[in-house]
Amino acid sequence: MRIVDLMKKEGIALGVSPADKESAIDIMVDLQDKSGNISNAKTYKKGILKRESEGSTAVGMGIAIPHTKNKAVIQPGLVAITVPNGVDYESPGGDLSTLLFMIAAPKNGGDVHLEVLSRLMVMLMDETFANNLRAAKTADEFLEIIDTKETEKFS
Amino acid sequence: MSKEIKIVAVTACPTGIAHTYMAAEKLEQTAKDLGYTLKCETNGSGGAKNVLTAQDIAEADGVIIAADITINLARFDGKPVLQCKVADGIHKAEELINKVVNKEVPVYSHKGKKSDTPAKKGGVYGHLMNGVSHMLPFVVAGGIFIAIAFLIDTVLGNAGGGDFGTVAPAAAWFKTMGGLAFNLMVPILAGYIAMSIADRPGLLVGFVGGLLATSGATFGLPGGDIPSGFLGGLLAGFAGGYLMLGIEKVCDKMPKALDGIKPVLIYPLLGLGGVAVIMCAVNPFMGMINSAMSNGLTAMADAGLMIPLCALLGGMMAIDMGGPFNKAAYVFATGMLALQTDAAYMIMAAVMIGGMVPPIAIALANTFFKKLWSEEERKNAPVNYIMGLSFITEGAIPYAAASPLTVIPACIIGSATAGALSAVFGCKLMAPHGGVFVFATMQGTWYWYILALVIGAVLGMLMLVVFKTIGSKISKNK
Numbered sequence: 001m002r003i004v005d006l007m008k009k010e011g012i013a014l015g016v017s018p019a020d021k022e023s024a025i026d027i028m029v030d031l032q033d034k035s036g037n038i039s040n041a042k043t044y045k046k047g048i049l050k051r052e053s054e055g056s057t058a059v060g061m062g063i064a065i066p067h068t069k070n071k072a073v074i075q076p077g078l079v080a081i082t083v084p085n086g087v088d089y090e091s092p093g094g095d096l097s098t099l100l101f102m103i104a105a106p107k108n109g110g111d112v113h114l115e116v117l118s119r120l121m122v123m124l125m126d127e128t129f130a131n132n133l134r135a136a137k138t139a140d141e142f143l144e145i146i147d148t149k150e151t152e153k154f155s
Numbered sequence: 156m157s158k159e160i161k162i163v164a165v166t167a168c169p170t171g172i173a174h175t176y177m178a179a180e181k182l183e184q185t186a187k188d189l190g191y192t193l194k195c196e197t198n199g200s201g202g203a204k205n206v207l208t209a210q211d212i213a214e215a216d217g218v219i220i221a222a223d224i225t226i227n228l229a230r231f232d233g234k235p236v237l238q239c240k241v242a243d244g245i246h247k248a249e250e251l252i253n254k255v256v257n258k259e260v261p262v263y264s265h266k267g268k269k270s271d272t273p274a275k276k277g278g279v280y281g282h283l284m285n286g287v288s289h290m291l292p293f294v295v296a297g298g299i300f301i302a303i304a305f306l307i308d309t310v311l312g313n314a315g316g317g318d319f320g321t322v323a324p325a326a327a328w329f330k331t332m333g334g335l336a337f338n339l340m341v342p343i344l345a346g347y348i349a350m351s352i353a354d355r356p357g358l359l360v361g362f363v364g365g366l367l368a369t370s371g372a373t374f375g376l377p378g379g380d381i382p383s384g385f386l387g388g389l390l391a392g393f394a395g396g397y398l399m400l401g402i403e404k405v406c407d408k409m410p411k412a413l414d415g416i417k418p419v420l421i422y423p424l425l426g427l428g429g430v431a432v433i434m435c436a437v438n439p440f441m442g443m444i445n446s447a448m449s450n451g452l453t454a455m456a457d458a459g460l461m462i463p464l465c466a467l468l469g470g471m472m473a474i475d476m477g478g479p480f481n482k483a484a485y486v487f488a489t490g491m492l493a494l495q496t497d498a499a500y501m502i503m504a505a506v507m508i509g510g511m512v513p514p515i516a517i518a519l520a521n522t523f524f525k526k527l528w529s530e531e532e533r534k535n536a537p538v539n540y541i542m543g544l545s546f547i548t549e550g551a552i553p554y555a556a557a558s559p560l561t562v563i564p565a566c567i568i569g570s571a572t573a574g575a576l577s578a579v580f581g582c583k584l585m586a587p588h589g590g591v592f593v594f595a596t597m598q599g600t601w602y603w604y605i606l607a608l609v610i611g612a613v614l615g616m617l618m619l620v621v622f623k624t625i626g627s628k629i630s631k632n633k
Binding site: 005054055056057061068069105124125 | 170172174175179181197199223242245246411414
């Protein structure tokens, strides 16, 4: 399985401008819903917020990865937004987040997708790659950048 | 040029999906840029990956633990260990690495016993202990409930009959509830062994394999025949676990489109089929062993070889504690009871004492030779006095499962000796079970019986000490 198999064009929103952390979360939860990954947006969002309450999932370098293993998740999936002006995602480094991925992981079931996700996490540590994603104009381009990078780094 | 600097790290976060891997990558990248070697173990929700070996740790100049959950640090005893949040591993990677390189990190000293168990237990012993530790509560709770049932019937004067322990309604209730916990013992053992080997997909094959070992299902008699007991359960756990790993390997060759349904449909289907075939193929041999032994025992009884017969029966009770050997001996003895002869009563006495010795010997060894056992084993040992005295041999199973090659032979020696002595002293027992609660029903021979029990248990304890000491020396020399 490749990373892009976990993503759909409908799950990518480029150049959005949420006012704060909560509205960024709302946008991404909505994308998960549109991608058909979750059965109940409320339950899923609860899980996301619970994880955030244990510490922000912003990791610095303008990146945040909200995630939860949640019973409302039907299938593992990944959505993404880019925020050109940045959003305060309570990053411990104080930086604004401009590239955000939200992960939906099913409560039960195999762990295949986790390995896939871990590859994306590793790739995001490459700043050039992250900047390319921020600069993507279309969802197709966004997916292509990921796929190319995955081939380059892992095969 | 100075010596190459080596660092090891462990990353983990509460969900184990994102930060664990990001921090690992960032630490490895940063170390590489700075010209150091860094190996990072990721404790994600898919289990530990890139696990640090004892050699990695030994060679490391320092350790970075970037985790928001508790990580067992025992294996880093004596190393400079830097602990921080997983997020620090991501955006303060350089700072962390420099701290370790500049030796600004305190040396960690682990207070507990030193252990080299990695975060994810591996190896045959690790798998075994995963099964045993999950099984223990079932043994303890079930055993005590059954002992309570015997106690109630004793107090109410119902001792001695074949339905001892279930005569009074209250006793029957306790015995049934305890029995339920007991019935789960072998499936739990097998299930968690298999899960330790093959992760979640292993659970199904282990549980079902364990149930099949308990029921003794065969192709001809799927409903069950001669149980293969806990030895069959061990087989089910290991065979099931490795079977599942094999299935996963084979399934790797299937189209990627099927990835999603593998864990929910394909693994379980193939796993269930595979383990059912294995166990149904193995169980008939247990039946054959069983009937061969019954014939042999009958022949010995006919020939009047009472003392060797009683030694043999006592020993058989300790071999598999619920498997074909134990069952053959027990069924033989209860079958003989119907003859109502002195020889039959002597045989019954030998069988019961053979089943009482193992838990008591183990409890004694835990009381007097603490160093030979793990903390968990020691904590559960006192219950074995109660179980042994109540003729609940199963109390010994967790200990036998943990190290079959040392515990079983020791128990056999103790039980066989007790069985032989019981015959020598002419002890006669008419009740098919009940342990110490039915001693009063023995015809004036109970004090000799207690003497035989004490000798057998003490001998069993000494044998445990000898075998365990030899066993640990052998494994150290490896």
